Amino acid sequence: MTHHPTAVRASGLTKTYGAGVRALAGVDVDLHRGRFTAIMGPSGSGKSTLMHCVAGLDRPSTGRVWIGETELTELSDDELTVLRRDRIGFVFQAYNLLPTLTALENITLPFALAGRRPDPEVVRAVIEAVGLADRLDHRPHQLSGGQQQRVACARALVTHPDVVFADEPTGALDSASSAELLAFLRRGVDDLGRTVVMVTHDPTAATYADRVLFLADGHLVGELLNPTADRVLDRMKSLEGVNA
Template sequence: MTNETAAVTAARLTKTFDSGDTLVRALDGVSVEFRPRRFSAIMGPSGSGKSTLMHCLAGLDRPGDGEVMLGGTSLWTLDDDALTEVRRDRIGFIFQGFNLLPTLTAYENITLPFVLAGKRGDPDIVDAVVDALGLGERLHHRPSQLSGGQQQRVACARALVTEPDVVFADEPTGALDSRSSRELLAFLRHGVDALGRTVVMVTHDPVAAGYADEVLFLADGRIVDTMSDPTAETVLDHMKALEEVAV
């Protein structure tokens, strides 16, 4: 056992959505801890609550009840300004849709968090991330001039240059071809192993989950199982079993 503070902790998270005549319980008392310097994947059938859980963990969506701790900071006791500052300075986001600003160059998109914070980023860190992702020759291109894989690598660089406590990735390979997916996942793995980052990824892809240290399985808004040292094959078998139960 270790006394090391968890990177992210969720305690008794609940979240419901109004769906016409009924309330949908997206999260049903979820409690989970993500350790520092680990690559964790969240998986589950469609509608299991995996994206809702990530959004609550990342401070993007407020749970109906429960608590989220980022290190020693209770996210949902913060006011809006303080929460915005925490998301900007301590959390990195990688989204399936890239979320790049079309009028900015790749370099300007990568360094945008520093502009928003009114800070000057460490050029050595920016250069190291850019080099690791192979973006050196694309820094002056705008998103429309980049391939999907290149755009996702820019989004990944933007999430990492601030040296966040946790990087959250929501289906980061969903819009990529297999080669670009492997490159991005290998870099996330490198970020954990070599740079000491903590990564929490939502994915539906067993191959992507195979890059993680552990997989958290959700069904009907609840954690139903976990798996250490996953492989694409073991994750696929587990997902098939969950989907058969759901049917």
């Protein structure tokens, strides 16, 4: 078994909402650096809650989370905001692009917000990987949905984050655009050395990952390495049987 250093670690995570609704029930997980991990599970299994807790977007009820050597659960809200800005990339189903900025300005926005200059070599490598060199001066409304989502991915990768979290990133895309986007995330891992963690319900999307983690009822219930769509589908069917 190859040992991969850990980018994100969670220990004993629980999350309970409002009237005792338990979304996570004691999750321990290591997410490996320089790897592409997919998180899957039936609706209501806790997969988005897990991502939000390990990405510092939500605080767990109990348990601890580390990104690298930094324990998130010890940080103040202001410190968490800085950590998310400087060390984490996010890709959501909604592209979250600013309509008045060009594609290039949207990609380099994190640097503008932090008052830093981007490394032109890194920007060029990301733009090349995302295949948008001829679209850089276009505004979001002049781009297709797939191109807008690739701009959002490029923005998430360009700051050299410790980890990129993608929450159903292909949810609003057709199958051709989805395949392009997933291939780009895969290249981010293979060519740029990034760490990607993606929540998805799509077995085909999961095949781009090195490892798939399965959740059911707030518990981590298994994993697949080097997944195929058929194996993912079989595992999901058995989990949905459990949850039915």
